[in-house]
Amino acid sequence: MHKLSILLCLKGRKKFTKRWLDWMVEEKCPFQIVIADGDADKSYTKNLINDQRYKDLEIVYQEHPEDTDIQAFVKKFNNSLNSIDAEYVICADNDDFIIVENLQKALNYFIDNSKAIDTLALSHYRFSINNDSNDINDKIYNKNGTITFQELKPFDYSSFSKLSTFKRLKKSIKEFPSDYFFYSIHKTINFKKNINVTCTYPIEYMFFWERHLTYSIGIIGNIYSDSSLTPFVARQEGTSVSASALVQKEKLINIRFTNRWKNQYPNFVRGVYSIYSESKSTSYKDFYLNFNSYYHYDICKRLIYGLIGTITSKSPYLYNFLSNILMKISNKSRQDLNDPNIKEENIHIKRLINFLERS
Secondary structure, three states: OOOEEEEEEEOOOHHHHHHHHHHHHHOOOOOEEEEEEOOOOOHHHHHHOOOHHHOOOOEEEEEOOOOOOHHHHHHHHHHHHHOOOOOEEEEEOOOEEEOHHHHHHHHHHHHHOOOOOOEEOOOOEEEEEEOOOOOHHHHOOOOOOEEEEEEEOOOOHHHHHOOOHHHHHHHHHHHOOHHHHHOOEEEHHHHHHHHHHOOOOOOOOHHHHHHHHHHHHHHHOOEEOOOOOOOOEEEEOOOOHHHHHHHHHOOHHHHOOOHHHHHHHHHHHHHHHHHHHHHOOOOHHHHHHHHHHHHHHHHHHHHHHHHHHHHHOOOHHHHHHHHHHHHHHOOOOEEEOOOHHHHHHOHHHHHHHHHHOOO
């Protein structure tokens, strides 16, 4: 049985997959890598993983039907996750970087404290390759541009874990800490249970899938971090054409008042309740009333924020100013890591920059 597996879901950005694997070779990754391929044309990746340069990586390649819609993605994710026999699991995209040394330290910490922890959620790095090109393939390596780094500031797990089950759910709704929760080390048994629920009803919006996952992790609780542990994920920004299209399509104002929302919402609530009821004994009726009142209050706030964002989007300065305020309100502020001294002292960022500046 493996100790930890990395679930790498693929859809597009084929050349980024090569970069991802090249980095894992440099990192001498000792963990099992499960590749869930949802591309229409799988020939590139199938040929790629047979290259001798990746012979020391433990790769499990899985073909899935093309991700033509959210339901296909959810099914792919669920089936691949259920195939994993490791005790712990993390998720990655092919434009992410996994810092193996930091991951190993975090895993060792998790194992040593496994009775008290269900999810080990650290902050992570965000970076951008800034150049004049709009082609995401020009963002694979840095050519005549700059690389900027930020670190998501740590989430206050010590206070969060002391809350009651419903208060943790409310905080998960209010702050929506999906960045922290999704890119965590998960106990596979819990993660499978959370994801399996999303396959019991049709999902047409990624909006509901992401929130089910985030709220479920919050409900289970026992989420922990430690200041001695450093980020093991560096996520690239500005490289996801499909995600940006999805965000535009799934703007809250565009989906909230549709029949599809009306049809999916009760299933979404019942899915969250199925996780909640394992931790807290309460009737579905009572849960629905409490959840519904707070959730719709939060949705109204988000609709207002979205409207403000639309109005101010023509003024980048004002938009960024207000965005930073909202990020601080939701405890998602970031720390710039672009001081040359910081980049020089942080050996992991330095190594990553050297890797990205290959020609």
